[in-house]
Every structure is written in structure tokens, then in C-alpha cells.
Amino acid sequence: MNPNPVIDMPTRKSEKVVSLKDIKVACGECTLNEICLPVGVDATDLGKLDSIIDRKRPLARGDHLFRNGDAFRSLYAVRSGSLKTYATSPDGQEQVMGFLLPGELVGLDAIADSYHPLSARALETTSVCEIPFSDLESLSAQLPTLQHQLLRIMSQEIRDDEHNMVVLGQKSAEERLAAFLIGLSNRFQRRGFSPNQFNLSMSRGDIGNYLGLALETVSRLFTRFQNENLLRVDRKHIELLDRQRLYTYSGSQCSEQKDPQESSGR
Amino acid sequence: MNPNPVIDMPTRKSEKVVSLKDIKVACGECTLNEICLPVGVDATDLGKLDSIIDRKRPLARGDHLFRNGDAFRSLYAVRSGSLKTYATSPDGQEQVMGFLLPGELVGLDAIADSYHPLSARALETTSVCEIPFSDLESLSAQLPTLQHQLLRIMSQEIRDDEHNMVVLGQKSAEERLAAFLIGLSNRFQRRGFSPNQFNLSMSRGDIGNYLGLALETVSRLFTRFQNENLLRVDRKHIELLDRQRLYTYSGSQCSEQKDPQESSGR
């Protein structure tokens, strides 16, 4: 139920102090290392990367990883769980900018001006790896594959954002939701989860906000898609019944988060 | 009229072959070097950067710098003129993704998968510096300031794209156009042009496409803004009469392309 087959993690509600060693899992043993920062980095160099990374205690649902305006010191890689990032407008309105799944990097937009333009909040129990940026920069200068992978990840983020601009700028409500679901499905698949069945960790309101739609519209579309036998939805649980047709619904050219790095099997 | 006070350039219509030396201007002498890739790179290292950069002959209006699907080998820095980037959907539709002004880098979205996901086309006579990416990567590993600046530029791009997502997802038509004009104005100012008076090198159709609006809507808004004495518009020429009020119109929180690097004075 809780999408977390990746890492053993202290039981959710236990407040007892957990030794950091217990949740420390080296990149080499992390099942995400084929889609995360270490891609292409060989075993010996992986140790150097490991040594700068700090595995933190899990965040509870609703906890902030950082807030809009915080000084930028580190990037974070999601290890398990999920996050949302959002901007806050002067009048207090929230604008959801993205959802982050295991293996994805948060905070790339903060490098430019050394503070976080967005806030990041856990949507469920979530653990992250903290990667101090100055260390990462030094290490990148020494490890060409690491430098390359960092640039690739940032490039991929730019491309994904461009894709989102198309979705937001040109697509109808139903196309947006379809594209969103296909994108999520692809991302889950890439992480070894079922592409046809998953739980949404975010609310309807978050989805609507992210897609530039009213939450009522999202809700209506879910029931419509269900009536058309495209999918089955039960509260947070989604089952895609006809991924192909859903893809067509999305106005095609939807390939959000499609395999960025094809290196080893799986 | 032609926004090009930056670099001497061969006369527009002359078809005679121009020696490459004639248009070769080293980064050190380029007035854009305070907002371009060389930021922070000192004089001696600038020579190394220079040596990998290839200054090409100017593109004519309508020429492609690269096309969707082309292999990725180089980034390009705009030296003078302007470009638009756009995606092409399966059905041949164009989606404008951005407009590029002097000092800005094109092609950052192509690093991830080694081909260009977008096409780039000159909106007017435009010259660019070609920067072979493999050379840039090697050099970055040697020059920490160059590596840092490259990461900053990519981070800035991500942030700008996030800003655009807010504009497209949440803003009304008038807010979008106002935000677009404020953003352009800021970018012109940064390059030493007047922030209150400039020429649009792109068509109404391009603007609408970029903002997710029908070109008719863009046209209507221009006349409305003019009637409200926010600006004066004559064909391609725009004069902003009340930047403050236009900013308010944009739904605020608009700071697209605001001063990224504040290092040395003017």
C-alpha cells in the first residue's frame, strides 16, 4: 500500500530515536542507483559520492523539507515516499509545481541564486538523501561521469518542464489529466512499480492546482474516465484499464519522464 | 530599429563572403560577457573558453539553427538578434517554447538524450556562438567557476520554466500578456536596452502560441492595454507607458529573468 519496497525504514509511527546507521544505505546497495545521481559512476568512485551524502530521518506527511526563501545548501534525492514542491504567491495562494518520486532530485532550481524559490513538503512518510551542493560541485570536477550525470539530470528537468508548458498551454482539461496519469504511470514503471495500478499520494486539489484546473474539474474527469472504462478509481487508488486509449486521450506527444538514461538492464 | 548595438555585424543583405575573422569577437571583448557563460571566469581562463567557441556567420530571418531530432553536439549562445524555440507535434502543429535574446544559451534541453527535442529558428538576422559540448564539459572540470556558471544557467532556466508554468496554469489572458511584456522588458534592460521601448521580433501568432492564447486574444489585449494607457503599440514597436501598473496587471509574483548574477558593476 505504501509504495516503499525500496528501503527498510523504521515503522511509521514509532517516535523512538533511530540510529542513523540503521537507515544508512549506501548508494551501491540502493535499488534506485540506476535512475539516480550515481548513474555511470563506478564502484570505487561511488564511495566518494557516498561519503558526502547524508541520509536523514524520514519526514512525516506534511513536514517541510525546505521552505520558499530558505538558504540553499543541498540538493535532496528522494529515497522513498513522495514530495510536492510549490510556490507561494504574495496573497498566500499555493501553486503546485511538481511531485517527486523516489530517485528524483529536488532543489535544482535553487542553485542559481542560492535560495529555494519553492517549498517542498512530504505527501506521505518520506525519506531523502541530503547532498551538500558545494561537495557535489568539487566531486563533479573530479569525476567526469558524475558531472555528466548531474548535467543530464538538469537537462532532463528542463525538458520535462517544457513538456509541462505544452500541457498547460495547449491542452484541454481531459488531455491534461490523461497526460498527468500517463506520466505518473511511466514514472512508477521506471521504478519497478506497476504502471497500471498505483496510489495517488496527492489530493485532488493538488492535482488540479498542478494542472491548472479546478479540483471539481479533476473530480468530474475521474468519474468520466471511469464511466468510459478508461480506469477505475477508488479514493486514492487508481487502476488504469486502457493505457493505450488514455495515451491517445492525452493528445499524444506525451512522454513525460520517459526513460532518460538507458544504461543497464531492468 | 534592429536591436543590435552590441556587436558590429556585416550588413544584413550583403551576400558577399565574410571572413570569419571579421565577426570573431573574443568573449573578453564581448559586451555580453557579464550575463553569458563567462561570468566569473578570469582573464587567463577566458582564453581557454574562447578557444573552444566557434563564431558562426549570421543566420537570416527564418533560418534554422537546429531542428527537432538533430543530434546534439553544441550549445549556442545568442550574440545578436533573437531566436524562437518550438516543438512540433505529430500533427504538424507548432508549440512555441521560448524566445531567446543576446547572452542566452540555447540547447540545454538536449544534453539529457543527445538530441534536440526542439527546433530553433531565427526571428531576425541573428548571430550565435557555437560551444561544442564535449569541450565545454572537459573545460568545466578544469575551471570551477565555469562549471558553477553552467550549473547556474541551467538552474535559472529551470526556475524560469517553473515561472512559466505558473503563468500558463493559473493566469488569465491579460495576466499572461502583462507578465510576458514585463519579462521581456526586464530582459531588455539587463542587456542595456530601454526597458520601456522595444521591438517585438516575434509575430502575434508566436506570442499567442507561447502564452497558450489565440492570436486574436493577444491582438485584442494589445488594443485594450493601449486604450487603458498602459502602453502604446504600433505594429512591432511597443512602448510601455506604465510599467508599474502593467506589473500589477500581471498578477504580480512576476520576476521572470530577474537579475541572476550580481557580480561586478555594470
Next chain:
DNA sequence: CGATGACTTGACTGCTGTCAACGTGCGTGG
């Protein structure tokens, strides 16, 4: 078991897209 928050459904309004006609400026060619 009641309260709270998330979600669903309905009715209505309005913004913005579409279709269509018309105006305007520029380049081409006579």
C-alpha cells in the same frame, strides 16, 4: 458516534477560442 475534511455532483456564468470579415503595410513587378 459525531465531527472534520476530502471528494462528488449540480446549476449557472463568463472567459476565451473559433469562425469570419475586414484593414493595413510591405514587397514585388510592371
Next chain:
DNA sequence: CCACGCACGTTGACAGCAGTCAAGTCATCG
């Protein structure tokens, strides 16, 4: 130099998608 044609831009009429407001339902948790 003028006339024509074309591309680009403006303006108007109308319609439809999606937002807003509002009421009602459902699940979860104390």
C-alpha cells in the same frame, strides 16, 4: 512610381469549456 497581392493584424459575433458557488456524500479519526 504605382498597383497589386499576400501576410499579418484587427475587430466582431457566437458558442463551448471549464470555473465558481453551493449542496450533499463519504471516509477517517478522535
